[in-house]
Amino acid sequence: MSSEAQFLKDNRVILYTYSDPLDLSKDTQILVEHRQLYENAALPIHRIIDATHITKIPSGLLSAV
Numbered sequence: 001m002s003s004e005a006q007f008l009k010d011n012r013v014i015l016y017t018y019s020d021p022l023d024l025s026k027d028t029q030i031l032v033e034h035r036q037l038y039e040n041a042a043l044p045i046h047r048i049i050d051a052t053h054i055t056k057i058p059s060g061l062l063s064a065v
Contacts, residue, residue: 019053
């Protein structure tokens with residue numbers, strides 16, 4: 001598992017948990033899918049990112065953003 005998204009507090013909070021090995025294509029796809037949620041939400045949606053289980057940063061990470 002490189003990433004997981006959990007919806008909390010009546011879908012008002014999304015907890016993203018990342019761990020090694022990161023799969024940038026999968027992680028980017030998850031964020032694209034969730035973008036529609038953010039755009040259509042009547043109230044703010046908050047994101048919490050847990051990257052405490054990442055020990056290696058993939059090369060090209062910044063250029064992928």
